[in-house]
Amino acid sequence: MTAVKGLLLRLSALDADAATAVRVIAHFEALLGGGLDPVLLARSTAGLAGCAAGVELSDGRTARFAPAGAALHGVPEHVSGRVDLEPAGRVWLERPGVPGPFDELVLEWMAITARVLAGRPRQTRLPSAADPALVELVLSGREDASDRVRALRLLGLAPEVPLRVAAVAGGPGTDVGVEAVALLGRGSLQGTVRVARVGSVGAVLVQRPDGFRSGSAHTASPTAELRAVLRERLRDRGTVRDSAHAIRVGVGGGTDPLDARTSWEQACSALRFAGAGGPEEAVADHDELGPVALLADIPVERLRAQADVRMLAKLECGERGGQSGQGGELLDALAAFCRTGSLRQAAARLHLHHSSVAARLARVEEELGWRLRDPQDRFRAQLALYALRLAGEGGSNGEGDGG
Numbered sequence: 001m002t003a004v005k006g007l008l009l010r011l012s013a014l015d016a017d018a019a020t021a022v023r024v025i026a027h028f029e030a031l032l033g034g035g036l037d038p039v040l041l042a043r044s045t046a047g048l049a050g051c052a053a054g055v056e057l058s059d060g061r062t063a064r065f066a067p068a069g070a071a072l073h074g075v076p077e078h079v080s081g082r083v084d085l086e087p088a089g090r091v092w093l094e095r096p097g098v099p100g101p102f103d104e105l106v107l108e109w110m111a112i113t114a115r116v117l118a119g120r121p122r123q124t125r126l127p128s129a130a131d132p133a134l135v136e137l138v139l140s141g142r143e144d145a146s147d148r149v150r151a152l153r154l155l156g157l158a159p160e161v162p163l164r165v166a167a168v169a170g171g172p173g174t175d176v177g178v179e180a181v182a183l184l185g186r187g188s189l190q191g192t193v194r195v196a197r198v199g200s201v202g203a204v205l206v207q208r209p210d211g212f213r214s215g216s217a218h219t220a221s222p223t224a225e226l227r228a229v230l231r232e233r234l235r236d237r238g239t240v241r242d243s244a245h246a247i248r249v250g251v252g253g254g255t256d257p258l259d260a261r262t263s264w265e266q267a268c269s270a271l272r273f274a275g276a277g278g279p280e281e282a283v284a285d286h287d288e289l290g291p292v293a294l295l296a297d298i299p300v301e302r303l304r305a306q307a308d309v310r311m312l313a314k315l316e317c318g319e320r321g322g323q324s325g326q327g328g329e330l331l332d333a334l335a336a337f338c339r340t341g342s343l344r345q346a347a348a349r350l351h352l353h354h355s356s357v358a359a360r361l362a363r364v365e366e367e368l369g370w371r372l373r374d375p376q377d378r379f380r381a382q383l384a385l386y387a388l389r390l391a392g393e394g395g396s397n398g399e400g401d402g403g
Contacts, residue, residue, distance in 0.1 A: 041091075041113055055114055078094055138205070139260055145258055162256060163205055163208075164205075164267075167201045248275070251286060292383070316331055333360035336357070
């Protein structure tokens, strides 16, 4: 509970939407620590969400409550959102009309709380929302080292332990503050995690106590954990392109905390390589990119003028044959196949039958003249996909005022 209290003390430093998201998480954190009867979780959630809420547990117990706390009976007339529990059960909201902007986050945490209160082990921890001014100071290359050390300590980070920085971006119409808090609220990153909005990007500082190795700053990357979180959200939502609000993440390399600026720049650069697809595409790790990261140094105009990039761009927007609106699906199939080199593995990542993926790849080959079974053509396609993403980013790394 100490973490929750400390988190709430910093809400004034967050934008309003991110503050609301953190309050939602803190509400359920308080319930987790209070030993609430899982049936009464519905009453607490109804009051928080301002609409009727219900819970059905695996032992058969069911309850529905109105926002004012009165018990409701009978079958819900309109379920605006639900999350299934395992091995059985569900939680839901009954909001008239369309779901509210935070209903998805409320349902995620309601489900987490129901599982824990019903006796399942907890798998989620609360990230600490940080003061954006302190985070910007740590990421700055202009401030004195003594000021950065003080900022690190105020954030609860050790100046002598290496860290990594991640950059989080949401899709059109989403708030990056909410997306970053929701992403980290659902997942459990090992170590100390601090999150704040910096310009148009969510900045995440991850510090793990695994020390220095061979004289260089080394700390394990959170990439696998972040992809696991997005994979879980994808199972809940269904389609690849709409999953997790098209959230994208760039992960920087491990560095000395006093050189956090380097990891931040790498994270923002990696973010440009991240695509609005499955977890492997949506989370780009600067270390994994290797020499490919040098593509980010090429002027956007040159990337857009490259022949392969132009062809992919036309295919994406439906200008090259086929039906309008299917270009994104074709590129998703191409990206999955380039990454795995296997039709069946690509189909598994896209949650499609392998014959559907084969048909899409055949369309790509027909339109672009590539033979994707040829390693050289597949490598060429992968580079073109990266270049297309970089060109679409317009050269902006999203650092905003934090740069």
